[in-house]
Amino acid sequence: MSDPTADKAGEPAAPGADFIREAVASDLASGRYDYVRTRLPPEPNGWMHIGHAKAFSIDYYVAKDFGGTCNLRFDDTNPEKEDMSYVEAIMRDSRWLGLDCGDRTFFASDYYEKLYELAVKLIKKGVAYVDDLSAEEMSEYRGTAVPDKNNITITPPGRNSPWRDRSAEENLDLFERMRKGEFPDGAKTLRAKIDMAHPNLVMRDPPMYRIRREPHYRTGEAWCIYPMYDFQHPLSDAIEGVTHSLCSMEYEIHRPLYEWFIREAEVFPSRQIEFSRLNITHTVLSKRWLLQIVNEGLVSGWDDPRMPTIAGLRRRGYTPEAIRDFIGRIGIAKTTSMVDIQLLEHCLREDLNKRARRVMAVLRPLKLIIENWPAGKVEMLEAVNNPEDPAAGTRRIPFSGELYIERDDFQEVPPPKYFRLFPGNSVRLRYGYIVTCTGFDKDPATGEIGSVRCSYDPATRGGDAPDNRKVKGTIHWVSTAQAVSLEARLYEHLFSSERPMEVAPGGSFLDSLDRGSLERVEGAFGEPSLADSREGDRFQFERLGYFCVDPDAKPGRLVFNRSVSLRDSWAKIEKKQA
């Protein structure tokens, strides 16, 4: 936090740094607009994920870069899926990320009356009509894409609805009665009258309003007709004076329609610009799929630390700075891309390396007994809190003749290049003493190592060897008598497949969901300073990774999430040897 550049992370260098900023700069230069306003347009039907964070960041920082403003506007026009809890979650998460629109928070549902009036205007102009076709009929009349034998899609021209040429008066009357609730759900729609033979499917008289008797989370039962996205979005943008309506590539095909509504409704001409959405390896960024994972109980909730949601990342231990840095690094383009999740992890490590306090904890304890240690003696040793930040100071940790070390740090028969503890070998106990392994106990039945014995060199207090002898390995430890017990939760990627969205024919994206992606390690121990840590506190467990205190932690019951492991070059050596 002390790094002044940290808050700039995620903000691309300068106006013109990407094609969107170039376009905005050029619009300002040409006089097309004399100010800049963007908007974050979430639909409150799911929690915000990192893909939204990318999109929101673009909206937010483009506006900021040009001295403009950014509105948060909930596109809440589908009462069946939306909920206030989602609004609250999205607001909390965007604020946490630093994308704070303050009092510029709006709802499309607040524009229903205004949108209705604009629809009436289009009816009066003769460019919108009430249609009696059913959904199925409409689909058929539109002449939608059909796969042919070569799997190529062909689209015959659509046919006009028999109701297409109703008079403006009749349409007006019908539309008014739709609003009054005189017709059952789905019986009629209001459609834009454009061109049923248009090569672009979305231009074939798209629906503007549907009848749906479903209480809306904000407007209650005030309305039984709801506007569709294509109609609502450009006009909501216009109502707010949005200059640049930035969205993802799948809306590109909708741009002619976006412009058509603006032109016909004669409202403020916002400009839509598209960019490609984010994809990340080993996860999915589709609200539908994330919802399914949550609903089926495959994770603990939207904020499960394995989820790519902002709440999940936060609980996992991600910092807003790391997420913003990541977003800044992936760039903005129009190509379909798949970003390596390792980049996200790298951004977290880089951030936490600078700020996380170091601490020692042993996840899989193995008892180490120092045979020549004076019985009952406890020494306090000084340890550095953060070698990257001298201001973090030092702390004192207890050392004794009985310690826990990591099971991995002892091998009865060392593999090649292994330089930790094995019979006869010396190792440094971090901030402690240099010890030499003198033996070990093994359960003859199971072959499990029960404890390891060693002798220490009193001249090496603190870990320095006065005789300059070389001790290659340094391992972490915790004194058994003073250790605090803790639970560590280790996470793997939610999906074992690099591209879970590429589902095999007849399969499901859930096929590659890793059911073992959460591992609870219950019998772990940490140094005593961990005892008074609080929810959200972040640490580096030396040699293991970055951990943070999970909300499940209670007084006297420590629970840590591993946010990300440290880079592990030994694992690579091992892998190569295998």
Place this chain on the structure above:
RNA sequence: UGGGACGUCGGCAAGCGGCUAAGCCUCCGGAUUUUGGUUCCGGUAUUCGCAGGUUCGAAUCCUGCCGUCCCAACCA
């Protein structure tokens, strides 16, 4: 014989007719190191989907092919 877009290193991504094609992640070496962490050095595209063309000169312009993605919701 529909429409729209995109194709530069394993992954992102600069490049906008003229220095030996930025940078980051990954990967591979090596140095430093009381975290096999960090940091630091070095290496990894004679080549820009392919084929032609224009030009003194092209990843950048033109033409044609090839490939990938999106569009069949009264969802957004």
